[in-house]
Amino acid sequence: MPELPAVERARRMIDALCKSYRRINVQSAPDPKHASEFVDKLFEGRLGLDLLERRVCVGHVLRQLGRHGKNLWFEFDEPPHVFVRFRMAGSFVVRGHEDGYVYETFRRRTAACRFHDSGTPLVSVWPPKHTHIVFSFAPCSPGVDSASINGISVREFALVDPRKVTRMRLSDSSCPSVEIRSLIGGFDALHALPPIERFERKMLVYPKANIKSLLLGQRFIAGLDNWMVDEVLYYAHIHPESRTCDLTRIDVAALHQSIA
Incomplete structure (x- = not known):
């Protein structure tokens, strides 16, 4: 289960990396055959794959990443905003960020290394296994310096959940922070x-x-x-x-x- 400190660290990390950046793409799942199934589970059957791509794959700018309890929300300059509710599992994995500050990038051995000795170094794989959705961000202006992470200029992070229990939803609220606090109550x-x-x-x-x-x-x-x-x-x-x-x-x- 993701704990409160881990969720807060993820919020700070993504907020620092992507705040004031423009969302350029949303990849629903690495495997096209299972993309619709992943979206149905993630959004509890209330948002189809086509609607997700039409509503979310737009050039809106991230104002801030908020948190209340173990719930996160991505507040953009225009709706829809994105709410994330963690349950028994789930985490955000940031591409290229492997210093352990939030979550170390999921790794696995390449097929070529499977028959070698156990000392073969692991290599990063993107998107990670059990990815449900990948967000991509880029600078709002080409003239803005996009400080890269390990040479990667486009900021990407994935929602990874092996147990498929994390839930997301879109909101057209003018004030998402008030909405999520009213829903949770505490x-x-x-x-x-x-x-x-x-x-x-x-x-x-x-x-x-x-x-x-x-x-x-x-x-x-x-x-x-x-x-x-x-x-x-x-x-x-x-x-x-x-x-x-x-x-x-x-x-x-x-x-x-x-x-x-």
Whole structure:
């Protein structure tokens, strides 16, 4: 499962590489025979391959890449904007970026190397295996210097998900950040932790909820995974099966501090 820190690092990486760049192409899948199937799964059958290519393969400029919980959105100068919802798997792989800052490029041995010794170096393959969709960006103006990554001037990144559970959708909203926050409901655990008074008031909306279940649910707080919740409760000295109505103010303060 992609964790919150990994999703945030991916957001920062792609935002730094592609912000103010123009989208020039979207490749739905490396294998044309399975392209429609990949798009149907990725967009839950609500967007056909032809419509995807007509609506997304246009020269819109990326304004910013936002994140709320483990949900990302690509905000362009004109709709449609692209929303990405990670589930049990999924990651972005940046072409040519192999320093391990976000995700190391997926690699495999070439056919010529399969019969050699195990010390044969691995080679990068693009697009990676299990790619669902590839975005390509280029400078808005030919005169703009496109600082390349390992000699690659066009910025490309792929959504890779072996389990095929990541979901995407297009939005015509004028303010995608407000839309995605209204859909999720919970505040972002990394950048939008509210003051303790508002934190406590929102928690008491669910008086009989199990505290661990509440922290895992996206309606209260967005982005925490199972191991993160265990760590938060451990350092706050709160039993995972405690109900929110049984927590004291000292417990709530410790919980707030542990998340922060």
